[in-house]
Amino acid sequence: GAVVSQHPSRVICKSGTSVKIECRSLDFQATTMFWYRQFPKQSLMLMATSNEGSKATYEQGVEKDKFLINHASLTLSTLTVTSAHPEDSSFYICSARGTGSFHEQYFGPGTRLTVT
Amino acid sequence: LAKTTQPISMDSYEGQEVNITCSHNNIATNDYITWYQQFPSQGPRFIIQGYKTKVTNEVASLFIPADRKSSTLSLPRVSLSDTAVYYCLVGDENSGNTPLVFGKGTRLSVIA
Numbered sequence: 001g002a003v004v005s006q007h008p009s010r011v012i013c014k015s016g017t018s019v020k021i022e023c024r025s026l027d028f029q030a031t032t033m034f035w036y037r038q039f040p041k042q043s044l045m046l047m048a049t050s051n052e053g054s055k056a057t058y059e060q061g062v063e064k065d066k067f068l069i070n071h072a073s074l075t076l077s078t079l080t081v082t083s084a085h086p087e088d089s090s091f092y093i094c095s096a097r098g099t100g101s102f103h104e105q106y107f108g109p110g111t112r113l114t115v116t
Numbered sequence: 117l118a119k120t121t122q123p124i125s126m127d128s129y130e131g132q133e134v135n136i137t138c139s140h141n142n143i144a145t146n147d148y149i150t151w152y153q154q155f156p157s158q159g160p161r162f163i164i165q166g167y168k169t170k171v172t173n174e175v176a177s178l179f180i181p182a183d184r185k186s187s188t189l190s191l192p193r194v195s196l197s198d199t200a201v202y203y204c205l206v207g208d209e210n211s212g213n214t215p216l217v218f219g220k221g222t223r224l225s226v227i228a
Contacts, residue, residue, distance in 0.1 A: 004159075034215045043203070044160070044218040093159045095216070105216055107159030 002028045004096045006108035013084055013115055021079045021111045023094030029074035030096035034105070035067075038091040050077050084115040120204045125223040134191045136222050138204030141185050149180060149187045152203045154221070160203065164189070191224075199226045 003026040013019050023033060032051050036044040048064075050056040050071035058064045068080040077096075081088055093110045121139040128134045140149065148167050152160040164171055166178040166187070177190040191198060203221040207214055 036218075043220050044154075046215050046217060049215055091157065095159070105162075107161070110157060110159050112157065 002026075002096075002098065002106045004030075004094065004106045004108040006092075006094055006111050008111060009109060010112045011114070013113070015085055015115055016083055018080055018082045019084055019113060021081075021092055021094075021113075023077045023079070023096065023108050025075045025096040025098075025106070028096075028098045030077075030098060031074065032097045033071055033077040034095045034097075035069060035077075035079050036093045036095070038093060038110075044093060047079075081113065084113070086115045089113055089115045120206055120219045122202075122204055122219060122222045124220065125225070127225045127227060128194055129227050130195055131193050134194050134198075134224060134226075136189045136191075136202055136204075136224070137186055138189070139186045140204070140206045143184050143206050144208070146208045147184075147206045148208075149178065149184075150205045150207070150216075151176070151178065151189050152205065152216075152218075154201045154203065160218075163202075194224075194226045196226050196228060198224065200224060 005024045007022045011019055034049050035047045037047050038044045046059050047062045048056045048058045048069050050069045052071050052074050056069035066082055071077040091110050091112055095105050095107045097105045150165040151163045153163050154160040164176050164178045166180050168180050171178045179188045201221040201223050203218050205216050
């Protein structure tokens with residue numbers, strides 16, 4: 001099956017710094033990528049949808065100036081958490097969809113962000 | 117996207133069959149039903165998808181009644197490694213840009 005990778009898998013940063021998370025589709029071209037955030041014992045919460053070459057669409061309540069998303073190529077999307085605070089500590093998961101059907105959405109392994 | 121309702125948690129002993137039911141009363145004509153599995157600190161993994169009646173693969177079976185307002189994921193002879201959260205999602209097969217929206221899921225605990 002299709003593979004989506006994320007890097008890094010874990011990151012610890014100091015409050016006020018920025019962190020970049022990469023999401024790559026390894027063996028297919030992803031026209032659309034999605035970013036989710038998951039707090040402990042909770043479900044995945046959609047943050048934004050990004051299409052290659054265009055601006056991301058953010059869900060209500062997600063600050064687009066704080067969570068910068070770039071989808072510059074068909075295989076790479078990045079999420080940058082700017083001026084991170086401890087409340088941004090979470091598990092960030094990306095998913096990628098190719099040109100196939102609804103269920104052909106593949107998830108990355110996630111990135112654990114801890115802001116100290 | 118149609119809203120889904122699932123039990124918050126379930127417990128089962130190893131070797132038993134587990135059935136998790138999901139309600140989706142507002143399912144639309146073009147909507148498919150998809151189930152995902154998520155282990156702690158991992159991304160969700162696709163299990164099975166169906167439109168109506170019954171679908172079976174090497175991992176699970178999915179039963180969908182004629183009115184499609186609910187569906188049941190059946191896991192045969194569960195093992196400890198099946199302990200995970202299971203999510204039921206409903207959406208349009210042809211909506212390429214529509215994201216998957218996750219409900220609360222069902223936390224399955226398999227006991228030895």
